Amino acid sequence: MSVTVNASQANKLLRSAITDVNQNSWTPNSLQSKQIEDVILGTHLTYRYILTTGLIAKATNESCNAITLQAGSSLQGAYDARSICHGVLVPIERELLGGRLGESNEPFLNKPARYPELSTLNAVRRGNDARLLETTIGVLSSLTSSEHAYQCLKDCVYYILQRKSRNLSDYLISTDSSLQQTSLIRFADGLLSQSFEGETCALLVGATYNVMGLAQSRSFDVKVHKVNQAGSSSKEVSDVDVYENGMLIHTIEVKDKEFTPEDVQHAINKAVMSGSKSLVFAVGPRGSLRGSSWAELTQLWSQQGVNLYFVNVLEHFVSNLSSIPSIDIRWVLDMINYHADQSKIKDDTFDHLVQCSKAVMA
Secondary structure, three states: OEOOOOHHHHHHHHHHHHHHHHHOOOOOOOOOHHHHHHHHOOOOHHHHHHHHHHHHHHHHOOOOOOOEOOOOOOOOOEOOHHHHHHHHHHHHHHHHOOOOOOOOOOHHHOHHHOOOEOOOOOOOOOOHHHHHHHHHHHHHHOOOOHHHHHHHHHHHHHHHOOOOOOOHHHHOOOOOOOOOHHHHHHHHHHHOOOOOOOHHHHHHHHHHHHHHHHHOOOOOEEEEOOOOOOOOOOOOOOOEEEEEOOEEEEEEEEEOOEEOHHHHHHHHHHHHHOOOOEEEEEEOOOOEEOOOOHHHHHHHHHOOOOEEEEEEHHHHHHHHHOOOOOOOHHHHHHHHHHHHHHOOOOHHHHHHHHHHHHHHHO
């Protein structure tokens, strides 16, 4: 028989646990503390979310079975873990926990969370992943009461806070947001000094279109996709897609490595399939076109009714920046931080982003 976990109560309970840990110099003291530490500080993102969600659910409703993942599980006390994770944990992780669990929008879409319940029979890689699955099961199956679960939840929050924040503002000391545009240009130049497989270029291109929208007093919805995965979803066209009032108005392919006319054609085909007759190719400092020239390809595709534009990533950013006499540097950094969240940049990329931000905000 399934049970319901009240999302509003779960929200209040998680916020209370975070307050307790932050205000009372919390020291982990549950019997499961070491196992909780292993999972939360471990390498598997999904088990971090599963463990935390199970603790929230059990602490909210004692009758729920914390090792279940779906209300359709045959186990007594099954509940809908996905709704609690996506509706309660994910928003609060962004608001109060600095994205430290991994900044996943929908972690329960990952394979380990798609089973009716946790089990050592579930498909998992041998070694570390299998060990973390067993540890997660061990913690959640040992919970004896809602009070016990809440105690473990506070230990869990403690270890979450030991992880690195993914919010830029947590690393910046200066409150001066009226720095000159030269500071933003210096920031952009530093950001592009390393590629990280094109992630830095994609972040700056996303911010460029935010700036463009601000300059034109238009409401742009800019979506920066995970590098090398644009088009993997029906909602994705290129590396950066820009919408206004739900309509696709710009689609941008980002290249920070050598590319060919065939790569351009592939990107144009995706754009055309989405209903667009226009494509921007944003080329980073390490990008170069082999086998043709920008002018030749622009003319070639113009003859076929496609508007193809090539832009230099840094120059494109600077030219749009110049259209706004005064801009809040923190607003720009917030936009880049947002795109970093959405595109799930690598930890090394985020660390580089932090260093570049500190350099202009110190």
